[in-house]
Amino acid sequence: MFTLNHKLPGKRFSMRTLITNGHIVTAIADYEGDILIDGEKVAAVSVPGAFASLQVDTVLDAQGKYIFPGAIDVHTHMELPLPATVASDDFETGTIAAACGGTTTIIDFANQQRGHTLADALQTWHNKADGKAVIDYGFHITITDLAAAPETAMDDMVTAGVTTFKLLMAYPGTFMVDDETIYRVLRRSAKIGGLVMVHAENGIVIDLLVREAVAAGHTAPGFHALTRPAILEGEAAQRAITLAAFADAALYIVHVSCAHALHTVAAARVKGLPVWGETCPQYLYLNDSHYASPGFESAKFVCTPPMRSIADNEALWLGLQRRELQVVSTDHAPFHFAGQKELGLHDFTKIPNGLPGVEHRVVLLYEGVRT
Numbered sequence: 605m606f607t608l609n610h611k612l613p614g615k616r617f618s619m620r621t622l623i624t625n626g627h628i629v630t631a632i633a634d635y636e637g638d639i640l641i642d643g644e645k646v647a648a649v650s651v652p653g654a655f656a657s658l659q660v661d662t663v664l665d666a667q668g669k670y671i672f673p674g675a676i677d678v679h680t681h682m683e684l685p686l687p688a689t690v691a692s693d694d695f696e697t698g699t700i701a702a703a704c705g706g707t708t709t710i711i712d713f714a715n716q717q718r719g720h721t722l723a724d725a726l727q728t729w730h731n732k733a734d735g736k737a738v739i740d741y742g743f744h745i746t747i748t749d750l751a752a753a754p755e756t757a758m759d760d761m762v763t764a765g766v767t768t769f770k771l772l773m774a775y776p777g778t779f780m781v782d783d784e785t786i787y788r789v790l791r792r793s794a795k796i797g798g799l800v801m802v803h804a805e806n807g808i809v810i811d812l813l814v815r816e817a818v819a820a821g822h823t824a825p826g827f828h829a830l831t832r833p834a835i836l837e838g839e840a841a842q843r844a845i846t847l848a849a850f851a852d853a854a855l856y857i858v859h860v861s862c863a864h865a866l867h868t869v870a871a872a873r874v875k876g877l878p879v880w881g882e883t884c885p886q887y888l889y890l891n892d893s894h895y896a897s898p899g900f901e902s903a904k905f906v907c908t909p910p911m912r913s914i915a916d917n918e919a920l921w922l923g924l925q926r927r928e929l930q931v932v933s934t935d936h937a938p939f940h941f942a943g944q945k946e947l948g949l950h951d952f953t954k955i956p957n958g959l960p961g962v963e964h965r966v967v968l969l970y971e972g973v974r975t
């Protein structure tokens with residue numbers, strides 16, 4: 605049992621809330637206790653009944669309930685602009701959903717547009733979020749074009765409070781960066797104490813497979829998954845790890861979806877390299893059988909990377925258990941079925957990639973480890 609703040613404020617201007625009889629779960633312990641909240645801050649935590657004599661404005665009875673700290677989702681895409689549409693959650697609806705599911709902080713991605721600066725990207729995303737988000741938020745910067753913003757611009761981002769730099773090895777023509785860019789960003793990041801995050805997929809080979817599939821008339825949603833095989837995620841993850849090792853840089857692989865990529869992360873960590881891996885609930889719970897659904901139904905499952913095999917699901921659960929993966933985020937990027945996913949009704953390459961998840965991550969993980 606511990607107390608966060610022994611000195612309770614004598615004068616009080618804000619509302620005091622007391623949560624009683626709950627089962628408190630922290631990173632280091634779990635126990636029965638009462639929580640006193642003053643305004644928006646936890647003022648004290650103590651044994652049941654410890655605050656009974658205090659005057660409070662609201663008492664919440666948490667009998668039979670767990671009380672967790674607010675969760676952090678480090679990978680969301682609110683109001684994400686894609687060529688033909690925009691993700692259906694903005695910073696207001698998306699953060700309300702997050703709060704309903706126990707997530708009190710998100711870190712979203714400010715994407716550099718080709719030809720524009722990193723500062724432009726950060727400002728654009730601040731404008732989307734400011735005054736709308738109902739929970740705390742921060743940003744990573746996605747770098748797409750070093751010609752428009754040389755890697756020294758990363759230093760200004762660190763000054764602005766953004767220390768994580770995302771690179772995509774997929775989507776040639778829009779987001780994909782080449783190996784030179786990856787290496788230059790890694791090298792700069794190592795110098796300034798940043799962390800580089802990569803979306804690991806071999807975008808060039810995938811692009812060929814996609815073009816061949818479309819040319820052969822294979823335009824159903826299931827071909828989204830068939831043209832993005834797991835082994836090409838593993839290849840890109842290993843390439844990023846190799847370049848990071850050469851640059852002496854820390855690396856974080858986003859949305860690890862398969863055993864191929866997981867094993868590269870695990871092997872790097874065994875060598876003592878500063879490499880971390882993230883996965884998402886969809887890669888733990890859903891599998892590629894969803895792409896066999898009749899008609900256009902399987903478009904609901906079109907995200908990148910796609911769902912993998914049941915064996916991959918099991919490998920990822922084991923990876924979490926063995927701490928080979930460190931983070932579960934959501935990659936929250938929802939699109940309505942009607943009017944948005946339907947953009948790809950006759951061509952899977954036009955289906956906006958993404959799934960919701962920000963509201964359900966905490967409960968899905970709880971259920972996953974409880975059973």
Ligand SMILES: [Zn+2]
Pocket residue numbers: 679681935
């Ligand atoms: Zn993402």
